[in-house]
Amino acid sequence: MLIGSYLPYDPNHENITSILHIILSSLGALxxxxxxxxxxxxxxxxxxxxxKKMTMIYRSLILMLGMFIIMFGSINSIVELFFTFTVLISLNEIEKYFK
Known part of the structure; x- marks a missing residue:
């Protein structure tokens, strides 16, 4: 994900760095x-x-993430922020459990 964020993004997808930006960032997120x-x-x-509790929370967050992607038609800053929120909430719950 870090390498993908340093590559420039072109909305027209005319150069290889734009395609690599999308592929590397998506692979890192997945x-x-x-x-x-x-x-x-x-x-x-x-x-x-x-x-069971974590599975329910995680699946709900993934479902909402998918709905945002479908609703906006692409990955934008709101989807990226919600992705970050999903990861942080999930990891926070797991960390609190194991403390």
Missing amino acids: SLLIIIQILINRIILVDLIFY
Whole structure:
């Protein structure tokens, strides 16, 4: 994600750096969501009730993220902020549980 953020973005997608910006940023975001899902799935071995709560919260946040993408038709700053919110809320809940 960090490399993708340094590459310039051109709305016309005329150069390779613009395409790389989109691909690298999207792959980083998707991999982060997959890692959080793996963390949540590991919780099932420890506490089933917390696993169900986290799964419900995480799926709701992912659903809202998908609805924002469909509603706006593209990824814009609101979707990126909500993605950050989704990641931070999920990781905060997992960290509070393991403290």
